[in-house]
Amino acid sequence: MASENVYVEHCKGVNGLDKVILREIRGSSAEVYLDGGQVTSWKNEFREQLLFLSSKATFKPPNAIRGGIQICFPQFGTIGSLEQHGFARNRLWSVDRDPPPFPANTSHRAFVDLILRHSEEEVKIWPHRYECRLRVALGPGGDLMLTSRIRNTNTDGKSFTFTFAYHTYFSVTDISASRRTRDTGLFG
Numbered sequence: 001m002a003s004e005n006v007y008v009e010h011c012k013g014v015n016g017l018d019k020v021i022l023r024e025i026r027g028s029s030a031e032v033y034l035d036g037g038q039v040t041s042w043k044n045e046f047r048e049q050l051l052f053l054s055s056k057a058t059f060k061p062p063n064a065i066r067g068g069i070q071i072c073f074p075q076f077g078t079i080g081s082l083e084q085h086g087f088a089r090n091r092l093w094s095v096d097r098d099p100p101p102f103p104a105n106t107s108h109r110a111f112v113d114l115i116l117r118h119s120e121e122e123v124k125i126w127p128h129r130y131e132c133r134l135r136v137a138l139g140p141g142g143d144l145m146l147t148s149r150i151r152n153t154n155t156d157g158k159s160f161t162f163t164f165a166y167h168t169y170f171s172v173t174d175i176s177a178s179r180r181t182r183d184t185g186l187f188g
């Protein structure tokens with residue numbers, strides 16, 4: 001799966017797992033693992049890391065990678081009968097090289113589209129068929145944008161409900177100071 005351009009590089013990460021590196025010309029970057037469809041690194045133009053990744057993260061699928069931005073689907077936390085935070089963070093996502101048009105800002109050049117579909121094994125624990133799409137885009141100014149779409153692909157027309165979260169681990173230099181800070185600029 002080798003394909004390179006200035007903005008998007010498909011390569012191997014820790015333990016040989018597939019990852020995609022997004023780069024913008026002013027120096028910002030982001031890294032996305034296909035395992036979990038998970039952003040594990042987001043650096044600004046000064047190469048400062050904005051996300052926390054645990055030193056204990058094992059990078060051993062199907063265990064979730066501890067840190068970054070985990071995708072919690074089809075369940076957030078313990079709101080339901082599935083394992084905590086659902087199973088999407090434990091699954092191997094694919095790169096969608098020909099995605100349908102996204103409502104997101106398509107003038108971004110550093111982006112990757114990922115897709116996760118139900119497996120027949122999974123249907124035994126969550127009896128629905130779905131298509132989950134995720135676009136991870138890095139803007140010219142280093143802003144990171146995640147856009148997701150969930151599609152019900154049940155063949156019997158049955159509806160389903162789900163909960164979803166971008167479970168984000170931000171990097172903070174002083175945890176005591178973080179009690180006095182406020183997150184701004186988060187949308188979605």
Ligand SMILES: O=P(O)(O)OC[C@H]1O[C@@H](O)[C@H](O)[C@@H](O)[C@@H]1O
Pocket residue numbers: 064077084085
């Ligand atoms: O250990 P997990 O399953 O990755 O969950 C991470 C955290 O997820 C949060 O949503 C919970 O409030 C925490 O209690 C938990 O530690």
